[in-house]
Amino acid sequence: MKIVIAGGNIEVDYLIKMFLKSNHDLVIINENRDYCEYLSETNNIAVIVGDPSKTYVLDDAQIINADVLIALSARDADNLVVCQLAKRVFHVKRAIASVSNPKNVSIFMKLGINNAISSSHLIAQTIERLSIIENLVRSLLIEDEKIVITELVINDDSYVAGKAVKDIDSSFRFNISCIFRDPEVIIPKGDTVIQTGDKLIVVSSAIDQSRIVEILQRKRDNE
Amino acid sequence: MSKNPRKRTIIVGLSRLGSAIAAKLSEQGEDVVVVDKDDDSFRKLANTYSGYQLIADAVDIDNLEKAGIKTAKTVIVTTDDDNINIMVAEISAMIYNVPHIFVRLHDNDKSVLLDSTNIHAIYPFLLSLAEFENIMKKEEKNI
Incomplete structure (x- = not known):
């Protein structure tokens, strides 16, 4: 180039x-x-x-x-x-x-x-994202900040641990594009079951990010 | 704000040209605001100037809004920096849809950036060159 x-x-x-x-x-x-x-x-x-x-x-x-x-x-x-x-x-x-x-x-x-x-815009964005999301590993905004790729880890007290992808609360539209289950990389289908320790790569609209993360990190007791 | 939404004239940059235009329009009774980031520049304004004065950096849109760009019918950009002039003129045209925009540019190579906009540019270099050619023509006749 x-x-x-x-x-x-x-x-x-x-x-x-x-x-x-x-x-x-x-x-x-x-x-x-x-x-x-x-x-x-x-x-x-x-x-x-x-x-x-x-x-x-x-x-x-x-x-x-x-x-x-x-x-x-x-x-x-x-x-x-x-x-x-x-x-x-x-x-x-x-x-x-x-x-x-x-x-x-x-x-x-x-x-x-x-x-x-x-640089100040980027720093502000990063701090804002980090502070609202616990357990968030990384978050990347693309397409004029409209689409966000979120990387997060599933804890053992999470309600999605042990659930199939198709059974997760889908009140907000998102796509679990990839599951990293060391050393495997899984492209999930509806019947793929999420396990404790899985790292999920989730693609969604940026405005829904915090609510989607809230769904994926919901504790089991709250169900 | 009055019902007539656009009546203000904003002059950005109190260069010699900007100050002279400000004084002239103010004498004619226009609603004028002058913006310059340098406090000292306001000394160039004539005593007859009776409009508003704003000490601020016009490259920040918050300051342009303070100057009333949303209700401006005319923006005249005459700082000594061509790039700042282009940016302020483009913001006036493309973001605030100001109907009349005038900008002074030293470098006429940059005229290409104003094509297909409603921004009128004044190029002192081209005016001087034309004047020089005029004078030469007259001189040649006298020889």
Whole structure:
């Protein structure tokens, strides 16, 4: 893949090393001349010095038809313009913007940049999910935060332990896509019986997540 | 708020151009708000300016809403930063459907981002170039 990294500070060095390991083609654009020299020397790659929100700089960097562009400036407006130019003028397939102001995640989406990442937004999301769900191992939001993949472990006092998948309370729609029963990986059918210690991978709509987790973690006595 | 939903003019960025437009519209009796994140910039406003003043970063939509963007008929964006100008103009157009939007841009290569929007851009570079060509034509006649 051809990956362009526009702007950014310390994280650029890390990303370069990571992407080089997986043999991606890299184009690095940065305004800081000293930092460019450092990046170029330590990673042995070409780095373009300049403001990536200028079309002639993007032109020099030959980003045309790149697979991915990542805009990492600390200023959200710069990243917006870089991503829009990359997509509209240089036909870059995917443009990803980091944003400092978490409110800009949804603003960028409305302005045509679907991949905006805000570290404070991600942290807030993670904390919120972790605090509502006990025993939750991991939770991953996809498709604009509409779909959630939840990973959770079944305790021995859980009412679903010993139950077949088809007999679980289905007042909310969800799908147990996979059961991990060390060392086995089971793709369950309706008559698959859930056991204590099973790790379930559940796919559902994000708004139903807390109620579905509540169902799956209901204690046996409550039944 | 009055029944007439859109009558406000918001000027973002008290550059020399922004300040001059603010004074002019205010003298004409328009409902004007000027927004700039730098306290000092407000010194550029003429004494005749009688509109509102908001010290805030216009790249944050909460501040644009404070300035009354939901009821704005016109947004004029004249900070010294092209990228901020583009972002504020796009937010005005695509999120708040402001009917009249003017933006000053130094880099005319960025005009491509405003295609198929209702945003009017003013490019000092192109105006200067046109003026230079005008003057040259006149000079040539005199030679």
